[in-house]
Amino acid sequence: MSESTAVRVDPSNERMLKAWNGAEGTLWAKRAQRFDDGVAAYRDTFFSAAGVQATDRVLDVGCGAGQTTRDAARLAVEGSALGVDLSGEMLGLARRLAEEERVPNVSFEQVDAQVQAFTDAGFDVVISRHGSMFFGTPLAAFVNLARATRPGGRLVLLTWQPFRLNEWITTFRTIFAAGREVPSVNLALSDPAETEGLLTSAGYTDVRCTAVNKPMYFGQDVDDAAGFVIEQHGGRLSDLDEATRDKAIATLRADLAEHQTGRGVFYGSAAWLVEARRP
Template structure:
């Protein structure tokens, strides 16, 4: 189920925001961390017409899909690798631009990972990434929590992935220690689309840890009641263009 989820559709508004900040030139060599199905990598390749773009992701299914889509578009300056950016042997100082759309919050050791990625960037190379803000600032997380617990209790602050980079001071410290400079962290607010219809949206969020953990604590009747409340929430946020929720992210730029 998770592999079939269309992250490109979910993050379509954030995709535009990232494109506006990438500033990829025709001669750039771009590294895309956590590329998923390769939408951002292909966009970068389309701008780096005399350069190249490499997308890496740990999901073999996503990498396979990215390769198929790139072949369909006839792109010749883009490639994809099934790889963990934390340890993959990138060519040193090769890439002039690094990008990531919600792909850097899952590192086991963020300082080591960003240091490793930094070594792959040429001196002066620019790194642009999007990461989620605090879970309590996500309408989707708040709505799902209230549906599962059945009341208006405060949403607990999540510090685990994918919210591990939600604190700007922590991010600034990590990137500074990893050798990055000129760090800027900008507040970005865009809606996300969970699915085309409410029932699919329920199936989609059931793969999230926050949902699975809560449902695991319930008996059969409690689970059914929680799922019914979840269906009602998704229906309330359904439009003719999908099931939409507000969200907040940080747009982070830095230089090597």
């Protein structure tokens, strides 16, 4: 995409720029509401920890389509909220939604938060809902964010616990492996001790990681959820024969049916609520 050349990123984040400013960002923009609905159960816990006040200046890192940015702006009624992301398409949607919802004190920028020259001490609160796990060089990124946080300011992140503790991702990864080895994944910020060490080294203090487990929504029924999950993960079946693909889809649908409730299809999920302060 032509926009890729206009975004200054650290070399370690080039792959993320290609993904999020490309096909990955297109999918997330198309399904933005469903992705937001999926983690809606975390909203109150997340914003309670953020403690956004009326006059606060909020930075939302990896804001995607901007729901959390708009929510923060509504709380900071006399302040402002800035959402940053690598995806031009998602940011375009974020701006349209902010206009439609008449949220005037919100703005969005397509930047790499790892290297962006934010104003020193320019923010009272830095938040990120599952957007802070993708930095190529996490220490450099959080040093930059700490510099942008005012003394006494707060950092609040929502990150995933290890995938083995997340029923939704272990189930889908196993099903779409279709009998092949399930590749291991080391997820950034999934180890509390490492996260505490990282943020302390970056300049934050009073780092605390609290386990939060919530049901994650995937659709109103099996057909709805299957379409959504296959859209995300179905590409992993593309190199398999038709019979194997069909078997994997049938296995998925059966598992989704087992997770059907009166309110929709839900799987267990496990996150860390990470809180820290800039001294």
